[in-house]
Amino acid sequence: MSRIVSFLIRRAIAGVFTVWVxxxxxxxxFWSIPSQPANFVYPGRQHLTDYQIxxxxxxxxxxxPKLTQYYDYVWHVLHWKxxxxxxxYAFNPGLPSGIHYPDVxxxxxxxxxxxxxxxxxxxxxxxxxSVPLGAIAGSHLRSLSDRTISLVALIGVCTHPxxxxxILRGIFGEHLHWVPxxxxxxxxxxxxxxxxxxxDWASHLILPWTTFTxxxxxxxxxxxxxxxAETLPEDFVRTARSKGASExxxxxxxxxxxxxxxxxxxxxxxxxxxxxxCAYIETAFGMQGLGLAGIQAMLGLDLPxxxxxxxxxxxxxxxxxxxxxxxxxxxxxxxxxxxxxNRTKSLAGGVI
Amino acid sequence: xxxxxxxxxAFSRFRRDRLSFAAGCVFAFIVIVSFAGGATAxxxxxxxxxxxxxYAANDNQKPVGPWTRVxxxxxxxxxxxxxxxxxxxxxxxxxxxxxADGALxxxxxxxxxxxxxxxxxxxxxxxxxxxxxxxxxxxxxxxFGGVTDTLVSRVTETVMSFPLLLFLVFASVNLDYxxxxxxxxxxxxxxxxxxxxxxxxxFTSFYPTRLVRARLLTxxxxxxVEAAEMVGASHWRILRHHLLPHLRPTLLVWAAVAxxxxxxxxxxLSFIGAGVQPETPTWGSLLSTxxxxxxxxxxxxxxxxxxxxTIFPTAAILLCVLSLNQLSEGxxxxxxxxxxx
Numbered sequence: 001m002s003r004i005v006s007f008l009i010r011r012a013i014a015g016v017f018t019v020w021v022x023x024x025x026x027x028x029x030f031w032s033i034p035s036q037p038a039n040f041v042y043p044g045r046q047h048l049t050d051y052q053i054x055x056x057x058x059x060x061x062x063x064x065p066k067l068t069q070y071y072d073y074v075w076h077v078l079h080w081k082x083x084x085x086x087x088x089y090a091f092n093p094g095l096p097s098g099i100h101y102p103d104v105x106x107x108x109x110x111x112x113x114x115x116x117x118x119x120x121x122x123x124x125x126x127x128x129x130s131v132p133l134g135a136i137a138g139s140h141l142r143s144l145s146d147r148t149i150s151l152v153a154l155i156g157v158c159t160h161p162x163x164x165x166x167i168l169r170g171i172f173g174e175h176l177h178w179v180p181x182x183x184x185x186x187x188x189x190x191x192x193x194x195x196x197x198x199x200d201w202a203s204h205l206i207l208p209w210t211t212f213t214x215x216x217x218x219x220x221x222x223x224x225x226x227x228x229a230e231t232l233p234e235d236f237v238r239t240a241r242s243k244g245a246s247e248x249x250x251x252x253x254x255x256x257x258x259x260x261x262x263x264x265x266x267x268x269x270x271x272x273x274x275x276x277x278c279a280y281i282e283t284a285f286g287m288q289g290l291g292l293a294g295i296q297a298m299l300g301l302d303l304p305x306x307x308x309x310x311x312x313x314x315x316x317x318x319x320x321x322x323x324x325x326x327x328x329x330x331x332x333x334x335x336x337x338x339x340x341x342n343r344t345k346s347l348a349g350g351v352i
Numbered sequence: 353x354x355x356x357x358x359x360x361x362a363f364s365r366f367r368r369d370r371l372s373f374a375a376g377c378v379f380a381f382i383v384i385v386s387f388a389g390g391a392t393a394x395x396x397x398x399x400x401x402x403x404x405x406x407y408a409a410n411d412n413q414k415p416v417g418p419w420t421r422v423x424x425x426x427x428x429x430x431x432x433x434x435x436x437x438x439x440x441x442x443x444x445x446x447x448x449x450x451x452a453d454g455a456l457x458x459x460x461x462x463x464x465x466x467x468x469x470x471x472x473x474x475x476x477x478x479x480x481x482x483x484x485x486x487x488x489x490x491x492x493x494x495x496f497g498g499v500t501d502t503l504v505s506r507v508t509e510t511v512m513s514f515p516l517l518l519f520l521v522f523a524s525v526n527l528d529y530x531x532x533x534x535x536x537x538x539x540x541x542x543x544x545x546x547x548x549x550x551x552x553x554x555f556t557s558f559y560p561t562r563l564v565r566a567r568l569l570t571x572x573x574x575x576x577v578e579a580a581e582m583v584g585a586s587h588w589r590i591l592r593h594h595l596l597p598h599l600r601p602t603l604l605v606w607a608a609v610a611x612x613x614x615x616x617x618x619x620x621l622s623f624i625g626a627g628v629q630p631e632t633p634t635w636g637s638l639l640s641t642x643x644x645x646x647x648x649x650x651x652x653x654x655x656x657x658x659x660x661x662t663i664f665p666t667a668a669i670l671l672c673v674l675s676l677n678q679l680s681e682g683x684x685x686x687x688x689x690x691x692x693x
Contacts, residue, residue: 017510018510018513021510022510022511022514025511029519029522033522033526033527034526035526154674154677155670155674157673157677158612158669158670158673158674158677159666159669159670159673160616160619160620160623160639160669162619162620162623162643163619163639163643163662163666166643167662271513272512272513272514272515272516273515275515276515276516276517276518279515279517279518280620280623283623283624283646291515291518292646294515294518295517295518295521295624295646296646298518298519298521298522298525299521299525299624299625299626299646301526306522309518310514310518313514313515313518314513314514317513317514318513321513
């Protein structure tokens with residue numbers, strides 16, 4: 001037991017290190033790319049005078065030495081404060097003291113909610129579909145049903161998620177009006193018009209979930225199929241059958257659990273990918289989530305937003321991996337507590 | 353007894369796997385059509401992918417469907433009340449096999465074929481550049497170990513867990529002016545293709561680095577390496593002549609998958625608006641001119657768009673990625689039969 005705890009603690013320290021590295025990386029990359037943050041304070045101006053640039057830099061606080069800014073950022077991020085998005089300064093360059101603007105951290109918590117809704121719900125659907133389909137395919141190798149399942153599942157991964165999302169939105173959202181084509185409803189009561197609890201939340205998310213599922217389904221079906229096909233000829237399966245266990249029980253109790261470790265490894269690797277895929281899904285369905293916010297911040301060169309999004313995404317990835325590591329130790333205590341060196345991403349990893 | 357080289361053996365294994373062999377043929381067909389088809393079609397149809405046919409789109413800017421003959425005039429025959437006057441009787445016509453690509457009325461068929469060329473150039477170029485970075489880095493890290501190895505494996509592990517799409521967007525937009533003009537070469541390599549290949553290659557080079565490193569970590573403890581060291585072979589010689597041949601199958605399989613993923617990545621970048629210029633046809637830019645980008649989203653309406661504008665590029669992508677996927681599967685079985693499944 002203590003071995004597991006010490007392993008998890010080591011992974012957690014490595015995770016903190018990862019967050020710090022990505023944060024610093026984003027900071028350094030931002031300042032090594034030429035940009036003119038003064039444009040945020042004076043939007044739409046063709047030419048800025050030197051005085052205006054200096055004043056804007058002072059308002060944004062970037063006339064201070066870079067290291068001071070860096071320490072300041074680190075200190076504030078440790079308190080989960082990311083400051084205000086630079087885009088907000090455009091509305092009032094005079095830095096109003098009394099007016100409350102939504103700061104990056106409260107925006108972040110909303111965006112994290114959107115992204116987690118899509119990924120967790122989608123992951124549940126992937127699991128619910130891939131386990132039975134993978135079991136069928138794996139127990140009827142090279143049969144018609146196996147080939148059909150593999151081929152149909154592959155089509156989802158071979159088309160870009162954005163295309164799938166836009167087609168789904170066009171057909172079911174705008175043409176048939178079955179579900180709202182765009183937007184997001186928070187799960188908690190929040191005073192949005194037309195947003196009322198779980199039902200509206202789910203109806204807005206059903207198309208994003210479908211897109212997500214179509215993309216990742218092939219991967220997991222293939223993995224479960226391979227694992228089932230490998231396990232079925234084993235002796236303990238024959239023993240279970242000879243004891244009179246039904247096919248369903250053999251599959252559920254003796255064969256499928258063997259696939260769980262592989263699936264878990266894959267889940268750990270694909271968390272980052274899933275968030276990137278969310279960027280496309282959020283774009284297609286007009287949901288202000290972490291991925292879309294990240295892309296917008298990167299395109300707009302908005303430093304506080306960039307740092308916030310990068311930190312939040314890395315945190316999610318690190319925490320997700322920590323949970324996966326914990327489950328790993330829980331499922332199979334024999335597991336050697338080392339990091340697998342052979343990690344390579346799947347086909348879905350390519351859409352990064 | 354006739355001896356056969358490992359490559360010949362692998363090929364005969366590959367040849368027996370009918371599905372994978374078919375996939376290989378399909379991919380070869382796509383490559384040939386993409387690189388030779390544009391010029392051939394232009395010569396046969398007497399127009400090319402940038403020619404504008406005003407009569408190929410109606411008043412609502414909706415392009416014509418597949419297999420339509422339109423007046424072969426790049427300008428109009430005049431306007432009346434702001435509408436195009438109909439062409440005179442007997443005016444020469446030209447054939448648009450896949451219909452027109454949008455309001456401008458360019459040939460969709462030639463654009464899909466040319467788009468395939470640009471997409472494949474980006475994808476394959478990205479793979480080559482990733483190999484160029486990943487192979488030496490992974491070799492140093494896996495073969496020599498030590499501080500370099502710790503550094504390389506820590507950095508790749510950290511960076512790979514993060515969705516690099518964000519940084520790719522960042523770099524692609526902000527290095528635009530520096531990178532875009534590099535390496536444009538007539539109609540063979542359109543502008544912006546080299547830049548995108550370089551960016552994709554740099555940001556995906558972590559995968560070959562880790563692959564090579566992991567493979568070398570096990571290989572370098574093998575006896576044949578020890579034997580080579582014993583007879584005084586230099587590190588370079590061991591890497592080049594004893595270890596590299598073992599890496600080829602792994603890298604070939606990876607390259608097939610990576611080409612497929614790079615094609616999808618290119619589509620994604622075009623949708624974000626971080627890809628090549630919209631005038632340059634790639635499969636991604638063809639789709640994003642229909643559906644818009646993040647900054648200029650367009651609503652799909654049947655008034656001004658046809659389904660064909662989506663179907664043809666999507667089908668091309670699907671066919672290409674599907675065949676590459678199956679090809680890599682077949683290559684893996686053929687090249688590494690002992691490591692089956």
